[in-house]
Amino acid sequence: MNRNGLSWALLSKMGYKKKERVQVKLEFLRMLVRMELDPARMTLLTGFFETYLILNKAEEKKLEEEMGKIDEKEAKRMLEITTSWEEKGRVKGKAEGQASILLRQLKKKFGFLPVEMENSVMSMPVEKLQELAEAIFDLETIDDVNSFISKS
Numbered sequence: 020m021n022r023n024g025l026s027w028a029l030l031s032k033m034g035y036k037k038k039e040r041v042q043v044k045l046e047f048l049r050m051l052v053r054m055e056l057d058p059a060r061m062t063l064l065t066g067f068f069e070t071y072l073i074l075n076k077a078e079e080k081k082l083e084e085e086m087g088k089i090d091e092k093e094a095k096r097m098l099e100i101t102t103s104w105e106e107k108g109r110v111k112g113k114a115e116g117q118a119s120i121l122l123r124q125l126k127k128k129f130g131f132l133p134v135e136m137e138n139s140v141m142s143m144p145v146e147k148l149q150e151l152a153e154a155i156f157d158l159e160t161i162d163d164v165n166s167f168i169s170k171s
Contacts (some may be wrong), residue, residue, distance in 0.1 A: 040072060040074060040078055041074065041078050041081045041082050041085060042085075043072060044068075044072060044074060044078075044082055045082060045085050045086065047068055047072075048086075048097040048100060049089075049093065049097065051064070051065070051097075051100055052093055052096045052097055052100070061100070065100070086098065113145060114143075114144065114145045114148065115141070117145060117148045117149070117152070118140050118141045118143060118148055119141075121140060121148055121151060121152055121155070122137055122140055122141070124152075124155060125140070125155065125164060128155065128158075129160075129161045129164065132161070136161075136164065136165060136168065139168045140168070143168075151167060151168070154167055
């Protein structure tokens with residue numbers, strides 16, 4: 020078995036048939052489990068792979084069925100990997116959604132927002148976004164918003 024994780028991640032970009040998508044992802048997951056990579060390498064490889072090979076709902080269901088046919092211990096580890104991807108995606112999506120709403124509220128209240136301020140809000144962690152959302156009623160000027168962001 021090739022121990023080079025990058026070559027496996029590149030599988031997501033290589034020429035495979037549409038009907039092979041589920042098998043490609045299954046083999047990629049098996050490779051990740053067997054290689055026992057450190058978290059940083061696993062994140063890098065899975066991020067690349069998941070960017071280019073996104074399964075639809077039917078394919079995800081087929082992947083789950085295929086995982087049910089393999090060794091239980093290996094399948095459990097594969098499920099842990101995919102669950103962590105999904106959780107990271109939900110957290111990222113939640114933060115982006117909150118930041119987007121908050122930016123619309125700030126623009127409505129203050130009008131123009133500097134690009135740097137928009138970028139700062141978009142890069143805030145969820146907890147800070149929630150704090151800013153609560154503080155928005157107390158902030159009276161764009162400078163107040165800037166001060167709040169600077170404290171974060």
